[in-house]
Amino acid sequence: MAHVTESKKACAVNPLKMSQPLGAAYAFMGLASCMPVMHGSQGCTSFGLVLLVRHFKEAIPLQTTAMNEATTIVGGYDNVEKALLNIRQRAKPALIAICSTGLTETKGDDVDGYIALARQKHPELADTAIVYVSTPDYAGAFQDGWAQAVKTLVSRLPKPQATKAADRVNVLPGSHLTPGDIEELRELIEAFGLRPVFAPDVSGSLDGHIPDQWLGTTLGGTALAELEELGGAAHTLAIGEQMRPAAEALQARCGVPYTLFDRLTGLTATDAFIAKLAELSGWAVPARIRRQRSQLVDAMLDGHFHFGNAKIALAAEPDLLWSAGSFLAEMGAELAVAVTTTRSPLLERLPTDEVLIGDLEDFERLAQAAGCDVLMTHSHGRQAAERLGKPLVRLGIPTFDRIGNAHRCHVGYRGTRNFVYEVGNVLIEQIPHHGPQDWPLPQAALAAARARTATLAAASA
Template identity: 65%
Template sequence: MATVTTTKKACAVNPLKMSQPLGAALAFLGLDKCMPLMHGSQGCTAFGLVLLVRHFRETIPLQTTAMNEVTTILGGMDNLEQAIVNIYNRAKPDIIGICSTGLTETKGDDVHGFLKLIRQAHPELSETALVYVPTPDYLGAFQDGWGKAVTAIVEALCEPVPKTAWQVNILPGCHLTVADIEEVREIVESFGLYPIIAPDLSGSLDGHIPETFLPTTLGGAKIAQIKQMGGSAATIAIGEQMRPAAEALEARTGVPYRLFDRLVGLAANDEFLAYLSELSSTPISPKYRRQRSQLVDAMLDGHFFFGGKKVAIGAEPDLLWQIGAWLGEMGCEIAAAVTTTHSTLLEKLPAAEVVIGDLEDLEKRAAGCDLLITHSHGRQAAQRLGIPFIKMGLPLFDRLGAAHQLSVGYRGTRDRVFELGNLFIENLPEHHADSWPLPGESHETVPQSEACH
């Protein structure tokens, strides 16, 4: 059991966390024909836009209500109304996802009331879904915003519909990459099940070239699919951050849920596939039995190099749990663990302490470790400490294919074993000429004639 502490510094130094509005905006980007809208100043949206573009290397549709000093004091309804109407006229989205920011939350804008008045004044918006999620950036962190946005989507769009036995809902956390979501879909479909994944970044931010330009998102979960989630046989929530959304869906539609806190590691994937087999009454395919055997072999090969290694991790709670719990199973010591916000999983982490802090806290605790794991902003700390560095999380702006890093499933876990194991091997001390010193000058050399006798 880990002890969870929160730093009390006056300011964050080299921040680890990102804000709730950005997490909510990314969730909305996983919906088809959606336009995320940040209700706040232009700077809030500009920062998030640049960060997401650098990570995904794709065009990111993201708009702002452009609040200023005057509109903040007088109220933001006019700005919100103008932004929604302009987006509707120019982009014709199926859904507009509205995320509040610290500015408008501090003012106390009644956005739910604003939206009712805007709909009354603009009947042309009747076919456009308007989903609002309160995400003040002075509270919580990135995964909190994602979870709140998915909960708001469920509460706004899902209703009870006739049940379909082979249909299942997948609620992925923000710690899953595009490749992770694609792997989960492939596994679920192998049991003859039809998954509805929401949000689905693998449809919108997988790096495909569109046939034509669209000002909204270019794929993802469709509104019609989300409205059918109430007819599924079960909901699979991946990550503790998705529990509120799964509970909301169950309360509204009666669809039971099963939460998997991670899908990295042998036991975690055994549990996942066993559940799918039970749900579908279908045996696990030989393909995944083979992949499981490959993972077991990889773990046998790699445990010599993982055992006893000290690792420092800085990540959002669900990603920290996913990496830390798996590395603990591989025999590593989690010597430093720093995260961004509270979670019920933190106390379960196989570490002495989990700090809710920043990258400065991580750097101080990572001295003497064998590996540092965090996003791209940790590169300077790794360089100063002189230790190997693996980039995970978001943003990863100095690597190509960040969205296609695979970690989940037997195959993803196997590849991670190889990646980290090879890094440990590369940093093993090499023998050199001085490893076996020759006798000193005081040692008398035995003459060859005497040695013969």
């Protein structure tokens, strides 16, 4: 069990953490015909906009209520009202999604009351759905904002339905999943004859496609009608511990049971997911998925020589830290340094001695003291890697000095295989002497993999 501590420094140096409003705005970008809005100053929104543009290399729809000194003191109703009317008139979204910032949270703006008053004064807003979520940026972190946004959406928009479609499943993906990850999960689910609805679905809006015509809102994602019909699904699949509150809220509202998967990177983790899909559908595991599993097992055998005893320093949001860190340990690497941004029940279960809630200065200091071979974090860790003379495997948001971030995939059998190759090749360059003669074959792990293969084969027969 890992010991979780929190940095007591007076301020963050080279911050690892990103704010709740940014996480919530990112979640709203996975909704079709949506206009995300930050209720705060222009600077708050501009920072988030630039960060997401640099990561995805795409146009990002994000608006602001443009609070200034005077409106911050007297209250922001006028700004919210003007924002709602202007956005409806110019962009014509199906949904306007507002998240708060530290500025307006400190003032204590009653945004739900503002929205109700604006609807009363302006009947023309009746054709536009409006959702507000409280996300103060002085508390929590990026994945907390995402989680709070999704919980709010599923608590307000779905309509309870008496009839459940046996082949329909809801999928609540965590913020650590890329658009490429979601595409991979969609293929796996559809391979069992199931119809998934992802909420939110950034693979539809931030996958790098070019639309036929310019739109002032999000380019795709989960439609408002799909959100309203989440209550008609037979089951909900929640991906990441951060999605547990949202899954519970949807179950309470619409009576849809859920299964939570804390990670989908790794052999055992993906096996559990595939077994659940087979159970929900009643189908045998398709041959092509069994072959993907076999390819992953072979990749793990190829890569374990290079992972064995390698020291890894990893800094990420809790769910991403858990997903990557757990699999690295399964491959035989040592998770020597683990730094994260916020509290999570998963942290104590990490395969390491200590988890620090801190910043990238802490990350660099600990990585140097531990003599780590490889650093893994987002692009803001590149200076630390340069100073330590160690390679950096970029993971998470923002990754602004690489292209193709939307299409990276580290989930499922194929995504895990990609992760093995990506990290393994870096380790080969960093520790070239690793090879078959250095590390014994992990017979226990191999035997367990063969046993699981036999079980899946029997179930598919």
